[in-house]
Amino acid sequence: MTITHAERTQISYNSRGYAEVLDFVYREAELLDLRRHQEWLALLTDDVRYVIPVRVTTAHTLDDSVMGDMAHLDEDRYSLGKRVERFATEHAWAEDPPSRSRRYVTNVRAWEGDEPFEFIVGSNVLLFRSRGDIHEPDLVSAARSDVLRRVDGTLRLARREVLLDESVVRMQNFAVFL
Amino acid sequence: MPRDIQGILDDVRHGMIPAVVYSDGEIFELEKQRVFARAWMFLAHESEIPEPGDYVVRRIVDDSFIVTRDEHAEIRVLFNMCLHRGMQVCRSELGNASHFRCPYHAWTYRNTGELTGVPFHGDAYGGDAGLARSGVSLLSPPKVDTYAGLIFASLDPSAPELATYLGGFQFYLDFYLRQSEAGAEIRGPQRFRVKANWKIGAENFAGDTYHTPHTHASVVDINLFAAPKARKRKEGALYFAGTGGGTTYKLPTADFRENLLSIGYPDEMIARMQAVWDPDHRAMVGSSGFMPSAATLLPNLSFVHNWPIVNADGLVAPFISMRLWQPVSATETEVYSWFCVDRDAPADYKAASYKAYLMCFGSSGMFEQDDVENWTSITQMSRGRMAERLNLHSRMGLLRDDEPVTPPIEWPAPGRARVGFGEFNQRELLGLWCDLMANDDSPSVTNGARRRYATVS
Numbered sequence: 297m298t299i300t301h302a303e304r305t306q307i308s309y310n311s312r313g314y315a316e317v318l319d320f321v322y323r324e325a326e327l328l329d330l331r332r333h334q335e336w337l338a339l340l341t342d343d344v345r346y347v348i349p350v351r352v353t354t355a356h357t358l359d360d361s362v363m364g365d366m367a368h369l370d371e372d373r374y375s376l377g378k379r380v381e382r383f384a385t386e387h388a389w390a391e392d393p394p395s396r397s398r399r400y401v402t403n404v405r406a407w408e409g410d411e412p413f414e415f416i417v418g419s420n421v422l423l424f425r426s427r428g429d430i431h432e433p434d435l436v437s438a439a440r441s442d443v444l445r446r447v448d449g450t451l452r453l454a455r456r457e458v459l460l461d462e463s464v465v466r467m468q469n470f471a472v473f474l
Numbered sequence: 475m476p477r478d479i480q481g482i483l484d485d486v487r488h489g490m491i492p493a494v495v496y497s498d499g500e501i502f503e504l505e506k507q508r509v510f511a512r513a514w515m516f517l518a519h520e521s522e523i524p525e526p527g528d529y530v531v532r533r534i535v536d537d538s539f540i541v542t543r544d545e546h547a548e549i550r551v552l553f554n555m556c557l558h559r560g561m562q563v564c565r566s567e568l569g570n571a572s573h574f575r576c577p578y579h580a581w582t583y584r585n586t587g588e589l590t591g592v593p594f595h596g597d598a599y600g601g602d603a604g605l606a607r608s609g610v611s612l613l614s615p616p617k618v619d620t621y622a623g624l625i626f627a628s629l630d631p632s633a634p635e636l637a638t639y640l641g642g643f644q645f646y647l648d649f650y651l652r653q654s655e656a657g658a659e660i661r662g663p664q665r666f667r668v669k670a671n672w673k674i675g676a677e678n679f680a681g682d683t684y685h686t687p688h689t690h691a692s693v694v695d696i697n698l699f700a701a702p703k704a705r706k707r708k709e710g711a712l713y714f715a716g717t718g719g720g721t722t723y724k725l726p727t728a729d730f731r732e733n734l735l736s737i738g739y740p741d742e743m744i745a746r747m748q749a750v751w752d753p754d755h756r757a758m759v760g761s762s763g764f765m766p767s768a769a770t771l772l773p774n775l776s777f778v779h780n781w782p783i784v785n786a787d788g789l790v791a792p793f794i795s796m797r798l799w800q801p802v803s804a805t806e807t808e809v810y811s812w813f814c815v816d817r818d819a820p821a822d823y824k825a826a827s828y829k830a831y832l833m834c835f836g837s838s839g840m841f842e843q844d845d846v847e848n849w850t851s852i853t854q855m856s857r858g859r860m861a862e863r864l865n866l867h868s869r870m871g872l873l874r875d876d877e878p879v880t881p882p883i884e885w886p887a888p889g890r891a892r893v894g895f896g897e898f899n900q901r902e903l904l905g906l907w908c909d910l911m912a913n914d915d916s917p918s919v920t921n922g923a924r925r926r927y928a929t930v931s
Contacts, residue, residue: 355566366662387691390843465666470838
């Protein structure tokens with residue numbers, strides 16, 4: 297999976313479009329940090345696909361380091377909705393008590409998408425997640441490749457692929473979104 | 475002061491488990507010698523290495539193995555340590571290779587394990603007079619065998635044959651891995667580390683139906699299941715046979731086809747199960763009406779089968795997952811979680827089943843997330859001085875005089891089964907663990923090095 301799109305037209309850092317993209321990814325990260333999941337869901341398109349493939353250690357090159365047929369998450373609107381609905385129950389122990397988490401989103405670049413109302417967006421994300429008072433906090437580093445689509449005048453997330461930098465995940469679960 | 479191991483094992487056998495068994499380093503060191511170096515340990519599934527040259531690298535605790543298919547399609551298990559200076563020969567976790575070359579001095583091995591290349595062989599070693607290459611191979615574990623595509627190894631040359639070891643549990647593997655003549659294909663694994671002792675997950679999958687109504691209340695709350703009562707768990711049977719045991723759900727009818735249809739299997743898959751399974755398999759799912767759910771094979775391989783709703787239209791899809799509780803230390807486990815599906819299943823079924831798996835188990839599964847929360851906490855709590863004073867109550871299903879609360883039921887399959895909640899399976903599993911732990915005959919280790927190198931014919 298490559299984040300750089302040499303064949304696409306990159307959106308200038310000074311443009312209004314880039315400012316909109318940056319505003320979207322920062323706002324989205326804040327909603328996830330605050331665990332305002334319903335509002336986060338509202339940022340997704342109805343046909344959203346959200347994938348975190350399994351990363352593997354391979355010889356010579358990183359080109360084949362993503363497992364093609366196995367992911368940690370491979371979600372659509374229904375399954376993301378169920379996960380969010382679960383957090384609102386009184387029995388979602390994996391996030392009750394909730395984690396304190398912070399997403400640091402950097403290296404944001406945007407390109408023109410396949411459609412005039414779409415952006416391709418690449419970013420890096422570092423998640424800090426602390427739970428309870430015993431265990432060491434988790435740090436998860438990843439790159440993201442997104443498709444943002446303008447729907448009724450506002451940007452929505454239509455697709456996200458998260459490229460983890462770990463093959464063996466040290467965080468005990470994906471009860472948080474990247 | 476060293477632990478009173480015999481006293482601990484006596485308590486475990488009595489169903490009163492000293493909490494320290496879930497975090498004590500001395501016990502873990504003993505497990506390495508007496509459990510993991512003796513038992514048949516799962517390494518990989520044949521479908522992970524379908525083509526000649528395909529390999530995966532797996533571990534048995536501290537030992538790394540290359541599991542590969544050579545050019546004659548034979549499965550090879552090679553200890554991943556160079557014969558020369560001990561470097562790890564293969565350091566990627568999967569791939570395709572005819573040879574493995576050590577990064578240090580370039581000793582090279584064919585994927586059968588045979589040494590084929592030694593740089594400057596003549597100058598450095600005087601050729602075959604100093605170091606004969608023929609007949610020299612990477613080490614292999616003393617025993618390797620397969621069942622239903624599962625590749626196992628034992629580090630104990632005197633281990634019983636695999637079929638003997640599995641005993642009656644072999645029958646139950648067919649529900650997960652032999653749903654047709656073609657057998658299963660395995661995808662993954664997801665690998666993630668949890669700060670929990672390896673035994674806790676193994677015990678849970680072997681028989682803990684009692685945790686489902688509360689630990690997993692959330693998935694019922696969000697209507698993930700068509701038959702939503704978690705309390706139904708107590709209507710299922712718990713069975714133990716050979717070196718493994720598991721849980722079942724009670725199905726709605728006494729008809730094989732109806733029952734499998736009700737949990738989402740399409741007719742064409744049911745027809746293949748009908749053809750490939752024995753009458754006893756069919757009776758268990760049909761006339762007896764029990765469908766396997768979770769199970770554990772001694773020591774650390776578990777299975778799970780369930781059938782959630784996978785889309786907004788209410789489609790029910792079954793999934794099967796297999797997981798290895800790979801011990802890292804007394805207090806840490808690396809979970810390897812695979813998705814298993816019948817190779818001949820239709821493509822739309824495979825897609826729905828994969829979705830079902832990801833929603834329920836593995837690194838993001840809505841069941842597994844909450845399980846791990848419990849297991850890490852148990853491990854942490856068991857480390858303290860007060861925990862030294864506590865024996866955990868694992869006697870569910872037994873009266874104080876050791877008489878069972880309910881008798882075994884009529885059971886068409888191997889082993890013994892009971893309906894209702896009980897910790898029979900966890901006690902059986904830990905009883906087998908005690909048998910291994912109590913045996914202080916160290917598995918024999920034959921070092922064949924002198925024989926390998928000394929004689930030049």
